[in-house]
Amino acid sequence: MELLKEKIRTEGIVLSEQVLKVDAFLNHQIDPRLMQQIGHAFAERFRDQGITKIVTIEASGIAPAVMAGLELGVPVIFARKYQSLTLRENLYISKVFSFTKQTESTIAISAKHLHANDHVLVIDDFLANGHAAKALLDLIGQAGASVAGLGIVIEKSFQEGRSLLENEGYRVESLARVKSLKDGKVTFVD
Template sequence: MELLKQRIIEEGVILSDQVLKLDGLLNHQVDPQLTMEMGREFAARFKESGITRVLTVESSGIAVAFATAYELGVPLVFARRKKTLLAEEDAYCERVPSFTKGIVTDIMLSRQYLKSEDRVLFIDDIIANGDAARGLIKIIERSGAELVGLGIVIEKCFQAGARTIREQGITLESLVKIESLTNGTITFGE
């Protein structure tokens, strides 16, 4: 998506050779038109897959996952990172480290919203080390649902997350691939 690449160049802030801050696009502020365009793109890539649910992890993946679910005409379900007073005791739960936050969190998903007959598309904003993705994949597997694929807005190719997911035989589609953030320059991949 050339539009997305242009917006990343214009609004992304390189904090280190590992971290790109995208608060103006994905993580703090959301551009509704761009987000809907990303949702249309993911829906087009997975439209023939018989998806029954779009799944993400709160919070930065929710907007793009919503746009994708809307385009596919299916429900959006998101795993929570914090237990609430209303959380089910027997919800699916996985401990996952967060590269960006530098902490380990639990992701939880109500059994009510993920059934064995579901065909799931997992949408997320960025994949770095892939820990959150692997945690959610484990939850999907435990539920008996079928993971159709992953749609990732930005793939950091210089970190192992996407590669290790693909090595498991899982389809992973990225809208933009970033090869490097070295010397304060964003280098895109194919």
């Protein structure tokens, strides 16, 4: 998605060879028009797949997921961080290890909103080592639902997330694939 790559080039900040900061349009400030176009791009890729629900994770996955849900005409569920929940019964629960923060957190989805007959599109802002994606897939598996694939806004292709997911048979559609963050510069996969 050329517009997204252009945004990353002009407004992304390379913090290290591992970390790309996109607080200007995705992770803190959000560009709603760009989110609409991202939602459209995901919808195009998964339109005829019989999706019944989108699953994402709070907070940065919500904007792209809701825009995709709007276009596909399906509800969005955002997995919640366990400590932000007021009710703690009847939940699917999984753990995510954050490499950036070196902490483990627990995420949850209410069993009430995800069912065995759902066919799910997973959407997230970043794919790096695949930990968050695998935790979401674990929650979906607990519900007995099936997975159409994963829609990722920015993939760090130099990390192992994509290959881990593809090895397990999942379809991964990333709108921008970052090949390297060397020398303070973003290079994309062709």
